[in-house]
Amino acid sequence: MSVRVEREGAITLVTVERPERLNALDTATLRALLAAVQELATEEAIAVVVLTGAGDRAFIAGADISEMVEKSPAEALAFAELGHAVCRAIEEAPQPYIAAVNGYALGGGCEIALACDIRLASERAVFAQPEVTLGIPPGWGGSQRLPRVVPPGIARELLYTGRRVDAQEALRIGLVNAVYPADQLLERARELANRIAANGPLAVRLTKAAVRFGLEQGLEAGLTYERQVFAYAFTTEDQREGMRAFLEKRRPAFRGR
Ligand code: HXC
Numbered sequence: 001m002s003v004r005v006e007r008e009g010a011i012t013l014v015t016v017e018r019p020e021r022l023n024a025l026d027t028a029t030l031r032a033l034l035a036a037v038q039e040l041a042t043e044e045a046i047a048v049v050v051l052t053g054a055g056d057r058a059f060i061a062g063a064d065i066s067e068m069v070e071k072s073p074a075e076a077l078a079f080a081e082l083g084h085a086v087c088r089a090i091e092e093a094p095q096p097y098i099a100a101v102n103g104y105a106l107g108g109g110c111e112i113a114l115a116c117d118i119r120l121a122s123e124r125a126v127f128a129q130p131e132v133t134l135g136i137p138p139g140w141g142g143s144q145r146l147p148r149v150v151p152p153g154i155a156r157e158l159l160y161t162g163r164r165v166d167a168q169e170a171l172r173i174g175l176v177n178a179v180y181p182a183d184q185l186l187e188r189a190r191e192l193a194n195r196i197a198a199n200g201p202l203a204v205r206l207t208k209a210a211v212r213f214g215l216e217q218g219l220e221a222g223l224t225y226e227r228q229v230f231a232y233a234f235t236t237e238d239q240r241e242g243m244r245a246f247l248e249k250r251r252p253a254f255r256g257r
Contacts, residue, residue, distance in 0.1 A: 003032040010047040010197040017054040022061035047197035052100040060109030083140035087115035100189040114145035122182040130162035
């Protein structure tokens with residue numbers, strides 16, 4: 001199986017598992033990843049998903065170059081669309097996704113990480129959009145998401161040169177939120193996931209949707225959307241529970257409804 005899904009209470013660990021190819025994504029692995037993300041999106045009990053790569057060398061070393069080399073333009077388009085579908089499914093998933101970047105995140109691997117809500121890196125992480133060194137532009141959203149995550153001038157430099165960025169530089173330019181020793185990365189990602197999962201699950205889902213909506217549709221539309229989800233939250237038990245718990249000086253027992 002090229003994608004492993006491990007449910008750990010309210011959080012789930014998804015591991016891309018093709019270590020002999022540094023977890024490079026071929027069509028079969030992409031389809032398995034898409035199916036996993038779509039399945040998890042239907043599971044209300046899952047609050048946060050952590051995405052990582054198998055082994056200690058790579059998160060995802062990109063799209064599988066040996067599969068791409070002889071593609072026709074139509075096949076290339078279909079392959080781009082499949083990768084886009086994975087990134088969009090992650091972005092539109094109700095749960096926040098944390099990318100635990102444990103090694104190379106190159107090309108399509110960097111693009112999948114960019115589609116996640118939060119990126120954490122191990123000291124060994126290496127990011128790049130090396131597509132131009134292969135004679136192609138980015139194909140799974142890198143030209144759009146990288147300049148929305150790091151400053152546009154830095155994104156342009158990285159996209160035009162294909163140069164690699166180590167974990168410390170990734171931290172400095174805002175590509176990742178934090179850098180940890182390799183043997184602590186998953187533990188720290190679980191801690192962050194559990195911290196998010198301790199909050200009202202509906203509130204977190206509404207917040208993810210509002211952030212994405214506003215970033216895509218603009219400030220005015222985003223502010224309108226925020227008011228609507230804010231009012232909607234007052235139809236839920238979690239809103240009463242969260243506020244009563246505060247007033248009664250106890251921990252809330254959120255039920256996700
Ligand atoms: C296919 C890959 C691969 C990839 C690594 N491998 N990355 N196979 N596609 N993206 C394979 C290698 O061929 C090799 O197979 C094995 O994994 C181990 O890799 P090595 O190269 O031997 O390891 P090392 O010398 O340590 O170099 C690691 C590396 C290098 C720096 C990550 O493998 C590399 O540069 N990979 C390509 C990275 C890249 O350009 N990614 C972007 C792809 S384009 P064998 O059989 O020799 O053991 C892309 C576009 C997305 O992602 C959009 C598409 C529409």
